[in-house]
Amino acid sequence: MNDVIICEANFDVGEEYAKICEQAPSAGAIVFFVGLVRDLYDTQGCAETVEFLELEHYPGMTESLCQEIIDQAALRFPFDLARIIHRVGIIHASEQIVMVAVASRHRDNAFQAAQFIMDYLKTRATFWKKEVGTRGEQWLGKKNKDVSAVERWQQHDSAHNSAESKTSLTVNEK
Amino acid sequence: MIKVLFFAHLRDVAGVNQVQLPVGEMVRVRDLLDGLGPYVPDSLIEVLRDESAMVSVNHKYAGWDALLPDDAEVGILPPVSGG
Numbered sequence: 001m002n003d004v005i006i007c008e009a010n011f012d013v014g015e016e017y018a019k020i021c022e023q024a025p026s027a028g029a030i031v032f033f034v035g036l037v038r039d040l041y042d043t044q045g046c047a048e049t050v051e052f053l054e055l056e057h058y059p060g061m062t063e064s065l066c067q068e069i070i071d072q073a074a075l076r077f078p079f080d081l082a083r084i085i086h087r088v089g090i091i092h093a094s095e096q097i098v099m100v101a102v103a104s105r106h107r108d109n110a111f112q113a114a115q116f117i118m119d120y121l122k123t124r125a126t127f128w129k130k131e132v133g134t135r136g137e138q139w140l141g142k143k144n145k146d147v148s149a150v151e152r153w154q155q156h157d158s159a160h161n162s163a164e165s166k167t168s169l170t171v172n173e174k
Numbered sequence: 175m176i177k178v179l180f181f182a183h184l185r186d187v188a189g190v191n192q193v194q195l196p197v198g199e200m201v202r203v204r205d206l207l208d209g210l211g212p213y214v215p216d217s218l219i220e221v222l223r224d225e226s227a228m229v230s231v232n233h234k235y236a237g238w239d240a241l242l243p244d245d246a247e248v249g250i251l252p253p254v255s256g257g
Contacts, residue, residue: 127256
């Protein structure tokens with residue numbers, strides 16, 4: 001079973017949940033994130049509607065980047081299983097676009113790993129969205145809030161590494 | 175031969191999905207800016223000259239200074255927007 005699935009077809013969260021329960025029998029927690037296509041433009045007070053997104057990706061590179069993100073998450077927050085399903089092609093408003101699921105022994109790692117995977121997926125994985133609606137069509141770019149989310153993980157890593165070096169210094173002094 | 179792939183709005187500007195061009199004198203990714211000249215509109219080269227687009231070499235993110243292997247597949251990648 002692949003950890004990374006890029007496909008045009010919609011997915012069934014119930015079926016995915018059942019598969020994960022079977023594949024990660026020792027899990028004590030399963031966290032799911034499902035992203036949907038918003039039906040309104042992402043501007044406060046905007047009443048204009050998005051009809052659909054056209055999603056494309058870089059076959060080959062996207063799958064390896066997603067796997068790399070899962071592997072990085074596993075180093076920080078060990079888990080039993082993680083899965084990314086990301087749709088491409090035409091996806092209409094209110095339809096599912098992405099699923100990230102993580103199964104782990106305890107909930108904290110599942111929550112954190114799912115958040116980590118989503119944050120990096122949005123800023124690293126080679127997907128591109130074209131938004132089509134009442135405003136015409138436009139390619140979407142990276143959002144500042146997504147970049148900030150990844151920067152927070154990087155700061156978290158630096159703080160963690162710095163704490164580790166202090167610990168090892170203390171041990172050496174003894 | 176070097177294969178160069180364009181995605182999303184940069185493909186729209188390029189007017190083609192991909193271009194194959196001989197390695198010739200090209201050594202680094204940046205050299206593609208001259209090498210691509212005969213194959214794509216000037217407007218694309220202008221967009222790429224500020225080097226804000228990301229690039230990949232053989233499916234790995236790379237810098238504009240990266241070396242170009244003989245059989246490189248280079249992706250010209252606008253800012254990503256998945257999820």
